Amino acid sequence: MIGTNDRLAPNSGRLSRPSAIKTGTEIPVTTLSNLVYRLNEQTIIDNISLRLSEKRIGLVGCNGSGKSTLARLICGLIKPTSGKIIVDGIDVSKDRKSAIEKVGIIFQNPDHQIIFPTVEEEIAFGLSQTGQSDSEARKEARDFLSAFGKGDWRDKPVHALSEGQKHLVCLLSVLAMKPQLIILDEPFSGPDLPTTRRLLRYLESLKEAILLITHDVSFLTGFDRIIWIDAGRILMDGAPEKVLDEFLGTMELRGQSDDFTDFAG
Numbered sequence: 282m283i284g285t286n287d288r289l290a291p292n293s294g295r296l297s298r299p300s301a302i303k304t305g306t307e308i309p310v311t312t313l314s315n316l317v318y319r320l321n322e323q324t325i326i327d328n329i330s331l332r333l334s335e336k337r338i339g340l341v342g343c344n345g346s347g348k349s350t351l352a353r354l355i356c357g358l359i360k361p362t363s364g365k366i367i368v369d370g371i372d373v374s375k376d377r378k379s380a381i382e383k384v385g386i387i388f389q390n391p392d393h394q395i396i397f398p399t400v401e402e403e404i405a406f407g408l409s410q411t412g413q414s415d416s417e418a419r420k421e422a423r424d425f426l427s428a429f430g431k432g433d434w435r436d437k438p439v440h441a442l443s444e445g446q447k448h449l450v451c452l453l454s455v456l457a458m459k460p461q462l463i464i465l466d467e468p469f470s471g472p473d474l475p476t477t478r479r480l481l482r483y484l485e486s487l488k489e490a491i492l493l494i495t496h497d498v499s500f501l502t503g504f505d506r507i508i509w510i511d512a513g514r515i516l517m518d519g520a521p522e523k524v525l526d527e528f529l530g531t532m533e534l535r536g537q538s539d540d541f542t543d544f545a546g
């Protein structure tokens with residue numbers, strides 16, 4: 282674990298929380314009650330109930346099992362067909378403003394997240410959503426980038442960044458808003474190995490709750506709980522050693538088969 286006052290030194294290979302960055306420290310309780318999400322006659326989330334209060338939770342499952350959809354429901358970006366999602370007492374599908382302060386999501390595809398032309402504008406936008414004036418948000422975005430050793434990125438056009446750099450901008454724009462729960466949907470599919478290692482160490486140092494969606498279970502080392510979903514339902518939920526063992530065994534078996542019909546969707 283890295284000390285909380287460390288900064289990113291050029292070529293140091295270390296990324297940790299800059300001391301100027303304040304964060305919320307409480308782990309919010311998230312409850313999903315009989316959650317159902319249907320789209321075009323397809324049931325994508327099929328009656329999921331969960332109580333989440335651990336600091337590090339992994340969410341695993343095959344392609345099309347509903348992980349990204351569940352993530353979007355938890356942060357209130359889409360409304361459930363039925364059921365409820367409460368994060369720290371807030372009904373996220375009804376109170377968007379409070380939901381934005383409670384839950385942040387880094388999308389699987391950065392192009393689905395980034396909407397502004399420059400890095401500073403992108404980060405400032407999130408901050409303005411939490412009630413800051415435009416000028417306050419721009420200043421805080423600049424300070425945040427500088428604190429991460431990326432001050433020179435402020436005027437960079439986002440479209441000119443590489444995929445991994447875009448992932449980092451998405452991550453920084455969510456972290457700048459200091460949500461209590463951070464949902465990361467395949468955050469390491471873009472960044473290169475050194476950036477991934479730095480991000481992992483940085484994420485490890487965070488006090489906030491993290492829900493990590495990944496196909497690479499090596500990123501789930503040291504996690505408190507793993508939830509495995511399949512066809513929109515919970516297949517297994519519990520301690521990592523128990524769930525991952527079973528999950529990996531099943532994935533291996535499915536991989537031995539030439540049958541592609543179990544691809545959801």
Ligand SMILES: Nc1ncnc2c1ncn2[C@@H]1O[C@H](COP(=O)(O)OP(=O)(O)OP(=O)(O)O)[C@@H](O)[C@H]1O
Nearest residue numbers: 320325342343344345346347348349350351545546
């Ligand atoms: N916008 C959409 N329109 C129609 N169907 C959708 C849409 N988004 C998701 N789905 C369907 O919902 C199901 C779950 O998709 P989701 O993206 O949540 O899966 P996932 O578990 O995140 O998969 P992956 O591991 O590939 O990222 C899939 O069958 C998918 O086809």
Ligand SMILES: [Mg+2]
Nearest residue numbers: 348349350389
């Ligand atoms: Mg997904």
